[in-house]
Amino acid sequence: MLTDEQLVAASLDGSANAFDEIVGRYQQRLLRFLLTRSSSKADAEDAVQDTFINAYRYLESYDSRWRFSTWIYRIAIRNAARQRRPEWHDADVELVADADPLQDCIDHSEYENVWMLAKRLLSEEAYNAMWLRYVEDLSVREISTALDKSASWTKVTLLRGRRKLTKELAGDSSAAEARESYGRI
Amino acid sequence: MDEFEKRLKRDSDAIQADVSPALRARIDASLLSVEQVRPASQGKVPVSGNLWWASSLTGLAAALMVIVLINWDRPGEPDLPAEQVASATVPADPDPLLTPPMLDIRTADFTSPLEDELVRLQSDLEKARKTVRKDLDFTF
Numbered sequence: 606m607l608t609d610e611q612l613v614a615a616s617l618d619g620s621a622n623a624f625d626e627i628v629g630r631y632q633q634r635l636l637r638f639l640l641t642r643s644s645s646k647a648d649a650e651d652a653v654q655d656t657f658i659n660a661y662r663y664l665e666s667y668d669s670r671w672r673f674s675t676w677i678y679r680i681a682i683r684n685a686a687r688q689r690r691p692e693w694h695d696a697d698v699e700l701v702a703d704a705d706p707l708q709d710c711i712d713h714s715e716y717e718n719v720w721m722l723a724k725r726l727l728s729e730e731a732y733n734a735m736w737l738r739y740v741e742d743l744s745v746r747e748i749s750t751a752l753d754k755s756a757s758w759t760k761v762t763l764l765r766g767r768r769k770l771t772k773e774l775a776g777d778s779s780a781a782e783a784r785e786s787y788g789r790i
Numbered sequence: 791m792d793e794f795e796k797r798l799k800r801d802s803d804a805i806q807a808d809v810s811p812a813l814r815a816r817i818d819a820s821l822l823s824v825e826q827v828r829p830a831s832q833g834k835v836p837v838s839g840n841l842w843w844a845s846s847l848t849g850l851a852a853a854l855m856v857i858v859l860i861n862w863d864r865p866g867e868p869d870l871p872a873e874q875v876a877s878a879t880v881p882a883d884p885d886p887l888l889t890p891p892m893l894d895i896r897t898a899d900f901t902s903p904l905e906d907e908l909v910r911l912q913s914d915l916e917k918a919r920k921t922v923r924k925d926l927d928f929t930f
Contacts, residue, residue, distance in 0.1 A: 617826075640807055641805070650816075653809075653817070661824050661826065665827060718801045718804060735798070739795055767794065770794070
């Protein structure tokens with residue numbers, strides 16, 4: 606199986622199927638990520654489409670020293686920023702649940718999806734950093750490249766984000782236990 | 791991978807993001823109409839090795855010719871004895887007592903009526919005179 610970087614090289618050499626393979630590998634990952642960033646599913650799909658168009662158009666400028674995922678996520682983040690939603694988390698602003706495509710795409714379960722929680726608690730950049738680290742398994746250096754930030758900023762942001770979420774999750778679980786015990790009484 | 795990381799991964803998988811055939815068709819169609827942007831350097835016509843050498847040698851020869859022409863009619867430096875040249879580069883040590891002091895000369899900037907300025911200037915002059923006299927008494 607060819608790596609992403611090998612597929613890029615093949616695409617640059619004129620292989621039409623190579624970029625199709627890249628699209629196949631990334632379409633769902635990008636859509637999942639962009640669903641958390643867009644105001645509607647249609648916007649997320651538009652952003653996915655634009656990301657692939659831009660990636661293909663400027664494929665020549667891809668620097669193979671970096672992983673391809675770093676590069677394509679950087680494009681996706683820029684595309685998402687262009688269609689920035691007005692109601693994106695801003696400390697005091699509550700999200701409009703009806704307009705959130707992420708809410709619609711998550712199975713309703715007993716526990717709140719941690720990414721919904723992250724979206725509520727973290728800044729946009731911190732959310733991106735957490736996603737790239739824990740879902741895409743990018744290194745700190747790759748994340749800092751994708752987000753155009755320093756490595757130290759990325760480390761601190763990841764640490765703070767993790768602490769914030771862990772604390773909130775611990776609070777949730779203790780509240781759930783309290784509810785259970787109350788129910789038993 | 792600890793429990794927290796597992797949960798982040800698991801919850802990301804729980805986000806349903808199935809790509810519809812319509813979206814895939816849109817992407818494929820848009821890619822067909824897009825052309826890759828090639829960096830400008832790739833558009834250059836490759837230069838053969840012989841041509842490169844020829845142009846380099848021509849340039850070198852032209853540069854040498856210019857240097858020769860510039861220096862052709864240049865008058866030679868006068869031959870001075872080594873001692874004279876050396877001493878000419880060192881300024882004579884002036885006698886500090888005969889050297890006039892550096893004066894701080896500034897243009898008067900009149901901001902008030904002329905009579906007031908005159909009074910101020912006279913006052914400044916008197917102060918300076920006293921200072922000089924005091925310095926002279928102190929020195930001699």
